[in-house]
Amino acid sequence: MDYIKNLEKLLKDDVLVExxxxxxxxxxxxxxxxxxxxxxxxxxxxxxxxxxxxEVLIDIEKQTITQEEALDxxxxxxxxxxxxxxx
Numbered sequence: 001m002d003y004i005k006n007l008e009k010l011l012k013d014d015v016l017v018e019x020x021x022x023x024x025x026x027x028x029x030x031x032x033x034x035x036x037x038x039x040x041x042x043x044x045x046x047x048x049x050x051x052x053x054x055e056v057l058i059d060i061e062k063q064t065i066t067q068e069e070a071l072d073x074x075x076x077x078x079x080x081x082x083x084x085x086x087x
Contacts, residue, residue: 003070019050
């Protein structure tokens, strides 16, 4: 199984799309509540998450990520998905 290709597809088609939607939603909320520290913190966190996954895509493009690293990231994403469904 090619974990790298699976990871790339998941990031491009799902994860980053959702992250971008979340970031846009937080920005909209901040337009209404400019001094909301929790929203600012959440925006910073989501931007950091986006940056991490953007860097993973760069690593995939440069072919510097291993199948094992891709599998670790995929497993982490699966754990996050399960945690979000439990909420």
